[in-house]
Amino acid sequence: MTNIDATRRRVLQAVGALGAAAVVPAARAQSWPAKTIRFVVPFAPGGSSEIVARTLAAELTNSLGVSVFVENKPGGAGNVAMGEVARADDQHTIILGHIGTLAVNPYIFEKLPYDVNKDFKPVSLSTKVPSLYVVNPDVPARNLKEFVALAKSKPGKLNYGSAGNGSAGHLAFEYLKIATGTFILHVPYRGSGPQITDLLSGRLDAAAVGAPAILPFIKSGKLRCIATGSSQRIPQLPDVGTVAEQGYPGFEMTQWYGVLAPSTMAPAAIDKLAAASARAMQSPKSTERLRGDAAIIVGSNQNDFARFILAEQQRWKPIIARAGIKPD
Incomplete structure (x- = not known):
């Protein structure tokens, strides 16, 4: 064999190896998902996060052809679940991202x-949910103006609950306190479910809760909504003013949820999951289910979600520092 023939053979072998390497990701993309997908929700059942996750999981099951099951794994303001999923390498574990985590x-x-920005890959921003500021009906305030006046007349006498320190409800109410200059005691719970139970019973005076989890209680008269955190009034509560229009221009508070994958998940699988997640949120069934709860459907691509997360981090960092929010 001449030197030219030997060189040619090595080149052909290298090209063949490159071709085979290129085929592997393509094959993996076609074969993924190969089994049931575990969709972790880092909070207790009963809140907006579970409603969003189960709506999304149902549509993903239809789209991907495998079962997508929701697993609630609360603890540590969402950190327990986030830490576990960050280490998952089975290629079939994903998590619901959230403003808090x-x-x-x-x-x-x-x-x-x-590490928020290293251990996860943003997949798709699913939905935004307006925070609704509510009070127990025994609280003598029918709107935000009356509530602020009441709070200022009794500094530290009123309380509000949240799903835990650092939760969206905690952030939303501390943001309102800063805007209105009020002093209202914070009572953290371990999840939205027990918080709402105590709010309904009158053990709590007020709370800021995502619309899907709280609208049924407002409509039934068991709770009173004094303001919405949305930039505009929501169709479900047309007579309730926003915080901004009740005297605090520029105020806006919405929770948001999106799909994240561990950074170890194959890029081809993430691409497929991102496309399926966007379709799932924009499906007629998801739209009907969530818009009835005042949720704003998004279904973004990966890059847009990554930019959104960065912008939210930059937005809330100074507010958190000013409010002095600390973990449990």
Whole structure:
């Protein structure tokens, strides 16, 4: 064999190897998902996060052809689940990202079991949910103006509950306190479910809760909505003014949820999941289910979600510092 023939053979072998390497990701993309997908929700059942996750999981099951099951795994303001999923390498575990775990926790915890911007890949921003500011009907305030006046007349006498330190409800109410200059005691719970139970019973005076979880109680008269955190009034509560129009221009508070994958998940699988997630949120069934709860459907691509997370981190970092929000 001549030197030219030997060189030619090595070149052909190298090209063949490159071709085979290129085929592997393509094959993996076609074969993924190969089994049931575990969709982790880092909070207790009963809140907006579960409603969004189960709506999304149902549509993903139809789109991807495998079962997508929701697993609630609360603890540590969402950090327990986030840390576990960050280490998952089975290619079939994903998690519901949230304003708390992605834009709040990095600034209130000295040490986290995960790195928001390194251990996860943003997949798709699913939905935004207006925070509704509500009171127990026994509280003598029918709107935000009356509530603020009441709070200022009794500094520290009123309380509000949240799903835990660093939760969206905690952030929303502290933001309102800063805007209105009021002093209202915070009572953290371990999840939205027990918080709402105590709000309904009158053990709590007020709360800021995502619309899907709280609208049924407002409509039934069991709770009174004094303001919405949305930029405009929501169709479900046309007579309730926004915080902004009740005297605090520029105020806006919405929770948001999106799909995240561990950074170890194959890029081809993430691409496929991102496309399926966007379709799932924009499906007629999801739209009908969530818009009835005042949720704003998004279904973004990966890059847009990544930019959104960064913008939210920059937005909330100074507010968290000013409010002095600390973990449990």
